[in-house]
Amino acid sequence: MTRFIHDQFAKDYLEELLTPYGTIQASRRVSGEVRQVDLWFSPNPEVSRSPDPLGILARTLNVPTVFEPYRNPVTADEVRDCLLKLFIIEAQLRREAKQNRQTSLNFIKPHLWILTPTASENLLMGFGATLDIEEWGEGIYHLASQLRTCFVVIHQLPRHPETLWLRILGRGRVQAEAIEELEQLPPDNPLRASSLVLLNRLKADLQTQENLDWEDTELIMRLSPLFDQQLEAAQLTGLQQGLQQGERRVVENLLQVRFGSLDDELTSLIDAVLQLPAEEFTPLLMQLSREELLERFRGEE
Structure with a gap:
């Protein structure tokens, strides 16, 4: 199925964009039942991201982050699976921090970004996802703060240079428009x-x-x-x-x-x-x- 081809493209694409900003680990294994996250990002604190050509995507890179891109609209079961993997990784990192005698103040909890072309109103309401228009604009929904999770609903993002690199991962018309904008960027x-x-x-x-x-x-x-x-x-x-x-x-x-x-x-x-x-x-x-x-x-x- 071509879905797997698109999934691999999304992983390769995000890895290419994010590598200058930190350490990338594709398909990080999660302990317990065999699971893997699509992309694990650990920031390099010495790299400045303001202002940054990645636009909104750069604002996700200040903390350790799990990226889970979906070619098809994400389902409720897939969201729960993503949350479970996030909690398992957090537990692993907390144990490592204790072993290294780090204080709780030095422990940075990871975040989860779920990239989906569309999302139904029922799914967003079911997980209590809300917009913060003033801070983030349309298309980016936040779960409760303790969950440290965001949905990026790509087809709701405004057509703006700040969102270009996320819209490349859309489908149909949205992706075609983003490719057109990409083509118009300077050749260098x-x-x-x-x-x-x-x-x-x-x-x-x-x-x-x-x-x-x-x-x-x-x-x-x-x-x-x-x-x-x-x-x-x-x-x-x-x-x-x-x-x-x-x-x-x-x-x-x-x-x-x-x-x-x-x-x-x-x-x-x-x-x-x-x-x-x-x-x-x-x-x-x-x-x-x-x-x-x-x-x-x-x-x-």
Whole structure:
């Protein structure tokens, strides 16, 4: 199911955005019954986040935080499971603090952020979730203070630069609008560049699936022009670097943009590719599929 592809994208995306601000641990294991949190973030106190390009997302990074992104609307059972994992982690951290002889004043309790595209009124009311419009705006609901939990209802977030990096994790129209805003950011914006790489990887993963629904089909169509632009930019950058550093970097750039990453199979082809002049290997790398490249160049190693 494509849900798992989207779940992996959400984890990779958040990890990419948050890594400069602290320690990231994807799929942290929780003791007791086998459970894992999607993403565990521990802040680096030496990193300043004000003002910050991450907008509202940066305001979640002052304390240890569990992020649980959902592709489909979160259910009440899933919320209870998230809360249980939060309490177990808190108990673990409290024991570790005691073992390290930390005082209660030094112990920082973790928070939970549940990211969901939509949420029903019944679910929000059932958990006593409330808005704080003045402090946070629309779309961010807080549970009772002792629960240290927030719902981010992505499709209720205002269309504003402060919410862009959260709206990328939405669905349908909301995600499409966020991708359009991402595209309009300056080309030298590092968050733009890394997000586009991950979105292109998402596109490539979705294209391997059969019987895609209309939403995923439209997402692929929306991302295709971005892929072409990024490929053209990578080609230009690679060729410029090739004049100074050698053609190997050209090949690496093109392969990475086309296929998301360089695994052992693709890396093993580089020497064979470099046997051709740049004017010959560049169109091949841009046009051939992964399987065609492997078949074309394996025989020349």
